[in-house]
Amino acid sequence: MVLLALLALFIAVPLAELYVIFKVGEAIGAVPTILLLAADSVLGSLLLRSQGRVVWRRFNETVRAGRVPHSEVIDGVLVIFGGAFLITPGFLTDVVGLLLLLPPTRALFRRAVRRRIERRTATGVARGGPRRRRGPQPGADGWDVEGTATEVDWESPRLPR
Numbered sequence: 001m002v003l004l005a006l007l008a009l010f011i012a013v014p015l016a017e018l019y020v021i022f023k024v025g026e027a028i029g030a031v032p033t034i035l036l037l038a039a040d041s042v043l044g045s046l047l048l049r050s051q052g053r054v055v056w057r058r059f060n061e062t063v064r065a066g067r068v069p070h071s072e073v074i075d076g077v078l079v080i081f082g083g084a085f086l087i088t089p090g091f092l093t094d095v096v097g098l099l100l101l102l103p104p105t106r107a108l109f110r111r112a113v114r115r116r117i118e119r120r121t122a123t124g125v126a127r128g129g130p131r132r133r134r135g136p137q138p139g140a141d142g143w144d145v146e147g148t149a150t151e152v153d154w155e156s157p158r159l160p161r
Helices: 002-028 030-064 070-087 091-101 103-120
Strands: none
Touching: 002 030, 002 091, 030 070, 030 091, 070 091, 070 103, 091 103
């Protein structure tokens, strides 16, 4: 089902882009449309560069502070996708790219992505109990495992040291 949706997008988006480009070309002319698309790509790559630096700096600051960079990683992915949309020629993809690159609208996308991730990675409790095993039991042949254990507070947003 997901593959079918992706196939539909790969067909529908270019067709919609061509339609919009032709309509803009009819309204303002072919040369201004081409210049507008070129300027759009150049400005988009400049915006990608500046927002990429901002996200990278925030990521490094968060890691240096010993916190897990949840939001920063999501922002990085959104900036990469936004840049890809802006570099792709077309007005519709440019609008989506701008929405992903501008910080206020990117925050909305970040919240939606975070909710989706939290829903898909719901935590649960494993249940277990004694059961009969066939064959040798662990430790029955005399081997020991040595190591150290680290207790982690999962509620704390800090990285273990």
